[in-house]
Each structure stands twice: as C-alpha cells, then as structure tokens.
Amino acid sequence: MSRADRLATEITMSASTLATPEPQVSGWRALAARMGRSGWLAVLAILAAVFAVQAPAIARVAARSRLHAPDLALITGAPPAVQVHLTAVLAALGVGAWLLIGRKGRLAHRVLGWSWAVFMIVAAGSSLLIHTSGGFSILHGFSAWTLVAVPLGVYAARRHEVGRHRRYMTGVFLGGLVVAGALAFLPGRLMWAMFFG
Numbered sequence: 778m779s780r781a782d783r784l785a786t787e788i789t790m791s792a793s794t795l796a797t798p799e800p801q802v803s804g805w806r807a808l809a810a811r812m813g814r815s816g817w818l819a820v821l822a823i824l825a826a827v828f829a830v831q832a833p834a835i836a837r838v839a840a841r842s843r844l845h846a847p848d849l850a851l852i853t854g855a856p857p858a859v860q861v862h863l864t865a866v867l868a869a870l871g872v873g874a875w876l877l878i879g880r881k882g883r884l885a886h887r888v889l890g891w892s893w894a895v896f897m898i899v900a901a902g903s904s905l906l907i908h909t910s911g912g913f914s915i916l917h918g919f920s921a922w923t924l925v926a927v928p929l930g931v932y933a934a935r936r937h938e939v940g941r942h943r944r945y946m947t948g949v950f951l952g953g954l955v956v957a958g959a960l961a962f963l964p965g966r967l968m969w970a971m972f973f974g
C-alpha cells in the first residue's frame with residue numbers, strides 16, 4: 778500500500794470514529810455517574826453543614842410546627858420579586874429534571890435547554906432584588922455563580938464542548954437549584970411558613 782493510500786485509510790478511520798455518536802445513557806443512574814463521588818460529597822457536605830448549624834433552631838421551631846396545606850396567601854401577598862423568583866425556580870426545577878434525565882442533543886433538549894437557561898437567569902436575577910435580612914446574604918453567592926455559570930454552560934454547548942457543558946449545567950442544577958431550594962425551607966423563611974408555619 779502506498780503512503781498516500783495509507784494516509785487516506787487513516788483519515789477515513791478517524792472520520793468514522795468522530796462520526797460515531799456518543800452512547801445515549803439516560804436515567805438517574807446516568808446522572809449519578811455524571812456527578813461523580815466528589816460532586817455528591819460536596820452537595821451533601823454543604824447541606825449537612827448548614828443543617829448542623831441550624832439544628833437547634835430547627836428542632837425548637839419543629840416542636841411547635843405542623844405540616845399543613847400550603848398557605849397560598851403568603852405567595853399572593855409576597856413582593857413581586859419573590860413571586861417572579863418562585864415561578865422561575867419551579868419552572869427551572871421541572872424542566873431541569875427532564876433535561877438531566879432525558880436524552881441529550883435532540884431538538885427538544887435544545888429548545889427546553891434554552892428555556893431552562895432563561896428560567897435560571899430570571900430566578901437568579903430576581904433573587905438579587907430580595908433582601909429578607911436587610912442586605913445581601915450567602916445565598917446571593919448562589920445567584921452570582923448562577924449568572925456566570927449558566928452563560929458559560931450555554932457557550933460550551935454552542936461550541937460542542939459536551940463535557941464542559943454537562944459539568945456547568947449539572948453543577949448549577951444540583952449545587953444551585955437543589956441546595957438553594959432546600960435552604961428555602963429553613964425555619965423563618967417563606968417556604969417554611971407556607972407549609973409549616
């Protein structure tokens with residue numbers, strides 16, 4: 778075989794390797810694998826640290842609280858920024874879970890992916906207008922991170938950098954949405970009052 782023939786064979790083989798689509802794995806098992814052990818440990822450590830600090834207060838409030846039907850008047854009477862924030866996070870939770878579990882790269886993933894990015898930007902942006910403790914709090918750090926990480930995740934997707942895109946978006950969903958969402962149910966906050974107050 779001549780040198781030119783060998784080169785042509787190599788190019789054909791590389792092209793067929795590149796054209797082979799990534800195996801499409803879906804489901805919670807795939808999500809767990811993607812997160813990795815350190816990712817899960819980081820999420821659990823943050824939650825455990827916050828709840829450990831708050832444990833005495835939670836126990837005191839829990840002793841005189843009971844779960845009841847959601848008090849929707851608290852939402853209708855809340856400031857517009859809180860209403861916009863809640864609407865955006867609820868939409869982002871539903872769409873985000875579907876995106877993480879479902880098949881990737883298809884038209885539905887792209888359309889819903891853009892909607893999710895918009896919901897997250899609105900959720901983080903509106904939270905900058907909420908100052909329940911009078912000023913900015915640690916939670917606003919999640920907002921700042923979301924406002925940076927979501928555009929970076931979209932940029933990575935546009936450049937077909939699948940691994941980087943996956944890391945940013947999974948991180949924002951679990952680190953931002955799930956952790957910030959869990960913290961929203963701490964005693965004294967609106968979600969706690971809505972269900973337990």
Ligand code: HEM
Pocket residue numbers: 859862863866867870900901904905907908909910912913914916917918919920921923953954955957958959961965966967968
């Ligand atoms: C399931 C998800 C979430 C729920 C249910 C939720 C709910 C809420 C609610 C009801 C408030 C009004 C203040 C209060 O709690 O009394 C609030 C404030 C806030 N949220 Fe969320 N949120 C969620 C996710 C997020 C996310 C993803 C971020 C950031 C990217 C975020 C950042 C904030 C910030 C910074 C505040 C203001 C905190 C303060 O005043 O110190 N939240 N959230």
